[in-house]
Amino acid sequence: MKKRNITEFQVLSEIIRKQPHIKQKEIAENLGVTVQAVSEHIRNLVKEGYVKSRGRGEYVVTEKGLRKLKNWISEFRDYLDEINTAVYRYKDIWPAIANEDIEDGEIVYLFMRRGLLYASKEPKGKAKAKVLYGGKKGEDISICEIKGIIDVPKGKVIVFRIPPEVVGGSRAVNYDLIKEIMNELDNYVIATMGTVAYVVASKLNVEPEIRFAVPEAIVNACNRGCNVIALITGKMAEKVIKKLDNSRISYTVLDATKEKEKRQNIKIN
Secondary structure, eight states, X not given: OOHHHHHHHHHHHHHHHHOSBOOHHHHHHHHTSOHHHHHHHHHHHHHTTSEEEEETTEEEEOHHHHHHHHHHHHHHHHHHHHXXXXXXXXXXXXXXEESSOBOXXXXXXXXXXXXXXXXXSSOOSSOEEEEEEOBSTTSEXXXXXXXXXXXXXXXXXXXXXXXXXXXXXXXXXXXXXXHHHHHHOOSEEEEEESHHHHHHHHHTTOOOSBOSSHHHHHHHHHHTTOEEEEEEETTHHHHXXXXXXXXXXXXEEEEOBTTOOSOOOOOOO
């Protein structure tokens, strides 16, 4: 969008806001231009048929003007989106978590763990960065000059069907099976859906990181490289499984009822 078009767009916007009684001086002050410039733009808008003069300082936007204004709005929105993208691409300082004590100026390797960006002095992948401000292990540090692609493998999900209250609830759960999977799976977060599932998590002495908008949150966690252990009450599991199928997330479904101690590998995408 050319600069002249932007100003005419602004003038036309002011006219439609305040029609029919238009004060050119007020428009000029609002836009930071001269009264002469506003007058010239209004003459051009009238000439193009976008604005109609009623005399005595009265102007109204025509149907043609409305269509043009909508078109300008669409172009301007696209322009702003491009600028917004450019601004975020320009960002050159990023936060990370120190995997060990790291000093200012060191070169570190970047990797993802449980959906968070970590920096390590030991090789953890191909992505590297320079440390602007270092810190102790577990602290946030500032990195810049990122080179390479940070490997973010998609996580997988273990869905435990937790028996609802009508068939025993948390009292009927095979806790040993869940503990076994928790010991086997690395880099996981816990999700619960339903009251009984939350109680089961409490009995396992774990605090679920995901409790709300559970299907969507599980997918988001997997896309950020996290594995998920999902404790889902009864038929609620079907909603989660459908979301995982649609999002092409690998998962295994296990029945957590005491009587069904064998793992039931329902589907792995």
